[in-house]
Amino acid sequence: MENQNVLDSRLIEKFEIHRDFTRVFLDAFVLINKEHKVLKFNAAFCQIVELRSIDIRRIDNLKEMLLTSLPGSDKSAIDQLLESNSPTRIDEVPAVNVTNRKNLTLIISSYPYYESDGKMLGACLLLRDVTAETNLQSKYKDKSIQSITDPLTGLYTRRYFEEQIDKEFERCKTGNVPPRLSVIMFDLDKFKTVNDTYGHQAGDFVLAETARILKTHSRRSDVLxxxxxxxxxxxxxxxxxxxxxxxxxxFRLAIQNNEYVFNGTRIPVTTSVGVTLIKSVEDSKESAVKRADECLYHAKENGRNIVYVDFGSGQIPVQSFLASNPEV
Structure with a gap:
């Protein structure tokens, strides 16, 4: 078995062929062997690990300067790259600067070097620190989500909801296909009584809990x-x-059967529901919401805790509709 120093010398020799390219790199680079020993690096690499050149040469091993991970894998990103047989890039790599335990986000690319017999000697890694950009994107993403969601329930706002109806109309017009879009409207029964009896915090809890139930029983494609x-x-x-x-x-049954317990007190909660279906691009979100609202009114007038539907023949209880439209 050849001495590791001999193998490292061959790796450095192969790397030196590309040395002129490395002089113009803006990204950090580090040349490592299969055991993660650091053989070559540039000033940008010193900035990422926050160490002086003399310290890097003394520490010697990349794992003692930079820890990387891959979500869903027990292997580090560096180990994964060293197993690759071709140049590879991994984006958004979670990393930790060992010097100060600072969390980083990196883009890491590798260029492997081999012996003539196909045995890997090591790899040159290019590292780009995108921590600041990632944090900024997350910040703007959070703000964007906040602008279209209700802070209490986490559900989308009325404006966003209506925009989705408009987008579906446009999609169907462009594709020359009829829409099949259901609008379901819920109104919590005697909600004012909940606030008056148990307090407004209890009312907020009921709304948030109902939103959770709807999320639990909906499909990912549904808009709440x-x-x-x-x-x-x-x-x-x-x-x-x-x-x-x-x-x-x-949905109605899930709300009825859920135990709403606030500060040790069980609160009875039911909902009245109105349903309609948008079946034509000639329809409008205003008329669809109005039909659902009128169904909701009939549900309230006919005992509450019931679903009324209107699919073009007026408002009828859901059980009557289902009985006359059995599953095929």
Whole structure:
């Protein structure tokens, strides 16, 4: 077995062929062997690990300067790169500067070097520190999410909800296909009584808990919104009349059967529900929401804790609709 120093000398020799390119690198680079020993590096690498050149040569091993990970893997990003048979790049690598335990986000690219017999000697790693950019993007992403979500429930705002209806109309017009978009409107029964009896904090809890239930029982493609006060809305894309009716009844039952317990007190909660279906690009979000709202009014007038639907023949209870439209 050849001496490691001999192998390292060969690796450095192969690397030196590309040395002129490294002089113009803006990114950090470090040449390591398979055991992560640092053989060559530039000033930008010193900045990433926050060490002087003399300290890097003394420490010697990359793992003692920089720790990397890969989400979902028990291997480090560096180990993964050293196993690759070709030049490879990994974006958004979580890393830790060992010197000061600072968390970093890196883009790491590798260029492996081999013996003539195919045995890997090591690799030149290019490292770009994108921590600041990633943090800035996260900050703006958080602000963007905040601008379209209700802070209490985490559901989308009325404006965002209506924009999604408009986008679906545009999609269907462009594709010359009819929409199959269900609008389901919820109104918590006797919500004022909840606030008056248990306090406004209890009312906030009921709204937030109801939003959680809707999220739990919805599909990822559904759009859930708070339309105002205790009115909540769900958009279900690509659904049938029966599918919309079944989904609305499922939501109603989930709310009815949930145990709302606030500060040790159980609060009875039910909801009245109105459902309609947008089936034509000639329809509008205003008329669809109005139909759902009128169904909601009928549910309130007919005992509450019930679903009413209107699919073009007026408002009828969901059970009557399902009975006359059995599953095929």
């Amino acid at each position: 919104g708070r339309y105002g006060g205790e009115e909540l809305l769900v958009l279900i894309f690509e659904t049938s009349e029966r599918g919309a009716a079944v989904a609305a009844e499922k």
